[in-house]
Amino acid sequence: MHLLKIGKNTGSNKPAVFMDCGFHAREWITHAFCQWFVNEAVSTYGSDPDMTNLLDRMDFFVLPVFNIDGYEYTWNRDRMWRKTRSKNSGSSCIGTDPNRNFNAGWCTVGASSNPCSDTYCGSSPESEIESKNLANFIRTNKSVIKAYLTVHSYSQLLLFPYSYKYDLAAHHSELMSVSQGAIAALRSLYGTKYTSGPGAATIYPAAGGSDDWAYDLGVKYSYTFELRDEGRYGFLLPESQIKPTCEETMLAVKYIANHVLNN
Ligand SMILES: O=C(CO)C[C@@H](Cc1ccccc1)C(=O)O
């Protein structure tokens, strides 16, 4: 698993944003976004005042492909694969849903204990090596990681905790207002309309999500992006929409990063 650290090397600890893509193998626009983000960040440093300020004062940890085996499987075998590709003992069915595999209300709601289900929660929290590696990195670096962004598709949503319960997060009002500012920034470019809100009420109740886990660990600004579209193409988003999707999503990420920097 490749993790990139982007930011001016000042020698001192800077606040950081952690962003991952490719949790779910078939959500190809997300892998594209993370890779585009890395290139855009480094190539506009020095020319874009906003990005220059962010990279001078913060670090971005970017994990472009979380679920490597699953992504490869969608290229060579099944374009619509979602889960990891781990073996499940006692079953001929493969894989765990990594976004049900974190220790956040694990396997209580919106997840299945059946290895053949697309929302299989795994044999235990962090059973998947991918989940374990991500959780270990964030636990180790939680003193500097101020925001956790996990990028999925599709539905055009900006979700925040909680998905594993309907209770409002302690920081609900701030998370809501920041999400509203972020989706307004996103919409300003091409008019793309997003909805934001707590996961359980905004999409569906689902336990074991990485965003809920990061929030309960203490990463206050924890968000799940659901990129374009709203279902016309779904996971098979046309190539013509890759760049516009990346450009508009960048505005939302910058909005959140600036809020983190100033609060
Ligand atoms: O990936 C998604 C669409 O592919 C939606 C996400 C919704 C979700 C987001 C955060 C926590 C739990 C679930 C999912 O089901 O894991």
Ligand SMILES: [Zn+2]
């Ligand atoms: Zn997903």
